[in-house]
Amino acid sequence: MVDGSKFIYTNDDNVFPHPPEFQPVSDMISGKIDQTSSTPPVRHYHCPMHHPHFAQEILRCYSFWRSQPDGQPVLLVPRPQFSRFLTNPAEFQRRFPISSGILETLKTKMRLVVTKVYPNATSFKTKDFLEKDNTISPFAIGSRKDAMKFRSMFVPSAESYKNRTLKSSLRIGIVNRAGARSLLNPLDIRNAVIESYPTHQVVLKYFEDNTIEELIEFYSNVDIVISPHGSQLTGIMFMAPCSAVLELFPHNYYTPNYFSSLARIFGLVHLNWYISSSTIPHELDLKTRLANTGNNICPSLNRVVSGVQQMIDYRKQCLSNSI
Known part of the structure; x- marks a missing residue:
């Protein structure tokens, strides 16, 4: 021993x-959101399917969706190596049951749409992870309030x-x-x-x-x-x-x-x-x-x-x- x-x-x-755990949404995505545009902003999934990396992406996406309260939460998955799972609930559940459970909860509680194509939208990707840039924590989110709201979708109110x-x-x-x-x-x-x-x-x-x-x-x-x-x-x-x-x-x-x-x-x-x-x-x-x-x-x-x-x-x- x-x-x-x-x-x-x-x-x-x-x-x-540490790099700061709470980040403005603008620091976690590539590109600038134009709030006056009639083109809806959506999140573009582009990270490995290994569960911790999926969770990294989803937490950042969650703050992005909360920053657009009047818009439809959308996860755009155009790349086949990801869409074969994320847009196929049965296969996703079979291969990645924990990640699938998280995604299905978001679809139910947030009315999240997961799709390969979303016409007339501007997509935003997450910036590089810690292993590449050393400025944003591996798991980052917009605020503690976002984190507690996320947790509350899965866990009843704590003591x-x-x-x-x-x-x-x-x-x-x-x-x-x-x-x-x-x-x-x-x-x-x-x-x-x-x-x-x-x-x-x-x-x-x-x-x-x-x-x-x-x-x-x-x-x-x-x-x-x-x-x-x-x-x-x-x-x-x-x-x-x-x-x-x-x-x-x-x-x-x-x-x-x-x-x-x-x-x-x-x-x-x-x-x-x-x-x-x-x-x-x-x-x-x-x-x-x-x-x-x-x-x-x-x-x-x-x-x-x-x-x-x-x-x-x-x-x-x-x-x-x-x-």
């Missing part, structure tokens, strides 16, 4: 600088901050992956947390082949999540504000700006932990990360337990400041 680095509290800009501050029994979720970047000692971690925090509920969860309903049910009812870096962390967007996330990175795979930006958007506490005998790398290029994407993780149980206590304390502080 490896102790690894210290825990880094990534909500503190002085310790861990009051006061009630959550007084809550004596927390729900702690340990999320593991079946493949790359998996925890090698998940049962030991679960048992150590149970032993150290007997008054709290501790759950070990895998998300392969789960539905969007199961994902939302888990994340919206958990107060603390411990998880390796991976697409399953996209579900933190459904956690209540001030809930806490401890993200684990294996040796030679470190992208601390990624899901920490999603946590910041939704008002979560976020810590990252680089579990390696090496020092924390300042920056790892994509080639190095891809070469090490299969590295697994065996974290020290004592450090996990101390991390849980840090998250309990940070969560309590966040809730107290929000009352």
Whole structure:
């Protein structure tokens, strides 16, 4: 088992600088919207179908649609490699069930139209992602209000901050992956947390082949999540504000700006932990990360337990400041 680095509290800009998580819509798209034009503006989908990238695009689209309250929300998908899924609900649900669940909810709640062609419209694309420009967070949105409105389409209203501050029994979720970047000692971690925090509920969860309903049910009812870096962390967007996330990175795979930006958007506490005998790398290029994407993780149980206590304390502080 490896102790690894210290825990880094990534909500503190002085310790861990980020690009800003809230951006004007004009900064997130290429081109300028002419509000006087009779040609309706629509969003043009153009990013990979991997679920976290889909979520990046959809969050930015959501702020774009909210900035045009009198217009029809439209997702224009002219490129065949994307339209074969996004305009084909059955195939999209079969291949990408979580992304499909998000899109179907937007179609129902916002009357979103997803189409290959939308005549007499001007389309706008998202600017480059963080991996290319380092100026806009990977997960970016127009405002905290937009983020909370987005979450409310999937999750009923949360308990009051006061009630959550007084809550004596927390729900702690340990999320593991079946493949790359998996925890090698998940049962030991679960048992150590149970032993150290007997008054709290501790759950070990895998998300392969789960539905969007199961994902939302888990994340919206958990107060603390411990998880390796991976697409399953996209579900933190459904956690209540001030809930806490401890993200684990294996040796030679470190992208601390990624899901920490999603946590910041939704008002979560976020810590990252680089579990390696090496020092924390300042920056790892994509080639190095891809070469090490299969590295697994065996974290020290004592450090996990101390991390849980840090998250309990940070969560309590966040809730107290929000009352």
